[in-house]
Amino acid sequence: MKIPLLMTPGPTYIHEEVRRAMSVEITNPDLDENFFEFYKDTCDKLKQLLHTGNDVLILSGEGILGLEAACASLIGPGDRVLCIDNGIFGKGFGDFAKMYGGEVVYFKSDYRKGINTKSLSEFLEKDHHFKLATLVHCETPSGITNPVKEICPLLKQYGILSVVDSVSAIGGEPLETDEWAMDIVLGGSQKCLSAPPGLTFLSISPRAWKAMLDRKTPIIGFYCNLSHWRNWYEEKWFPYTQPISDIYALSAAVDRLLHEENYIQRHQKLAQSVRTALLEAGLELYPVDSFSNTVTTVFVPEGTTFKDIYDEMHRTHNIMIAGAFDFLKDQVFRIGHMGENCREEKLYITLKALNQTLEKVGVQLKGKLHESFVKETE
Ligand SMILES: *Cc1c(COP(=O)(O)O)cnc(C)c1O
Numbered sequence: 001m002k003i004p005l006l007m008t009p010g011p012t013y014i015h016e017e018v019r020r021a022m023s024v025e026i027t028n029p030d031l032d033e034n035f036f037e038f039y040k041d042t043c044d045k046l047k048q049l050l051h052t053g054n055d056v057l058i059l060s061g062e063g064i065l066g067l068e069a070a071c072a073s074l075i076g077p078g079d080r081v082l083c084i085d086n087g088i089f090g091k092g093f094g095d096f097a098k099m100y101g102g103e104v105v106y107f108k109s110d111y112r113k114g115i116n117t118k119s120l121s122e123f124l125e126k127d128h129h130f131k132l133a134t135l136v137h138c139e140t141p142s143g144i145t146n147p148v149k150e151i152c153p154l155l156k157q158y159g160i161l162s163v164v165d166s167v168s169a170i171g172g173e174p175l176e177t178d179e180w181a182m183d184i185v186l187g188g189s190q191k192c193l194s195a196p197p198g199l200t201f202l203s204i205s206p207r208a209w210k211a212m213l214d215r216k217t218p219i220i221g222f223y224c225n226l227s228h229w230r231n232w233y234e235e236k237w238f239p240y241t242q243p244i245s246d247i248y249a250l251s252a253a254v255d256r257l258l259h260e261e262n263y264i265q266r267h268q269k270l271a272q273s274v275r276t277a278l279l280e281a282g283l284e285l286y287p288v289d290s291f292s293n294t295v296t297t298v299f300v301p302e303g304t305t306f307k308d309i310y311d312e313m314h315r316t317h318n319i320m321i322a323g324a325f326d327f328l329k330d331q332v333f334r335i336g337h338m339g340e341n342c343r344e345e346k347l348y349i350t351l352k353a354l355n356q357t358l359e360k361v362g363v364q365l366k367g368k369l370h371e372s373f374v375k376e377t378e
Helices: 016-022 033-050 063-074 088-099 117-126 148-157 206-213 244-258 263-280 306-317 344-360 369-377
Strands: 055-060 080-085 103-108 132-136 161-165 184-188 199-204 295-299 332-336
Touching (some): 033 199, 033 244, 055 063, 063 184, 063 199, 063 206, 080 088, 088 161, 148 161, 161 206, 306 332, 332 344, 344 369
Parallel strands (some): 132 161, 161 184
Antiparallel strands (some): 055 199, 184 199, 295 332
16 A cells, blocks of 8 residues: 555554554553553643643544543533534534433634634624533634634623534644633543544543533443543543554654644644645735634635545545535635644645646635745744
């Protein structure tokens, strides 16, 4: 199999150190005390990344599991849930809330802009009897980062728990779980952390724990029931056998980030340079504000198609970029610059190939993408 340069917004390139960690011989994770310590150490490192003193758990399943587990554990029949929706993931969160009996109310907002906290605040003045609110930190399909720093404290003022999907933001966007009063923050292994796909992790505030433990109806399901994890460390008990090799890899991947002083600045700076290069060449970005540090979404230029761009990038240049789905299908292409993909040399190669690709499919560019990029990063 010919491995492409993976420039998609997840999964991302996995560094050799992380792949090596994954191949280390295993022990029995249900019996070996050392593994309980290792799991705890890995959670402690994730706490550092999330800037939180809250409990952190690692669950065996991709990001969607974290999202579903938070909904399953917090939402019972008739609970009012505010779904903050300015994108495909934001809207989809509401479907999970409904699955567990939630009465979902949507706060809908322009899909090409970040959430406007002032409008949300006006909305909440009129209606704020919600048990929790769901929101997405970075809307990966559109490339928009929402102001969770403002939204979560606002929700807290009304006693509304915040459940934040930060899967494509953790490790690439500023994140202060405790300072910003975020109740549940969930992430995945395969985005900015650049670990293999397969794990989700989440931080749980004391208020969120209390809401789970005090609920009147039982939590439906087993795999998504976070309350089973309440005393895992004291009791040295996991609800199921842990994916030990995946956790070895996750731990090594988090080490790589934590050993780097300025990973957020790296993402900010290179994302800015990518956007400048695209704009200088005359291309149009999907977002009009609140641009993501981790993914850039670009309209497919007139006169060509997503498929033509994708195929040429893949076949001729062996680089994989992404399209999007739902209503954005075939409308945009996306360049992931998250984690190990957020490197100057990889983005240079990608933009140079994209430049050649667009010229080949007949798009007139006003400048050379890779040259503008280099100038910007200097
Ligand atoms: C990647 C991602 C997830 C996980 O979803 P998959 O489609 O299974 O990869 C969840 N939320 C967001 C915002 C994501 O970017």
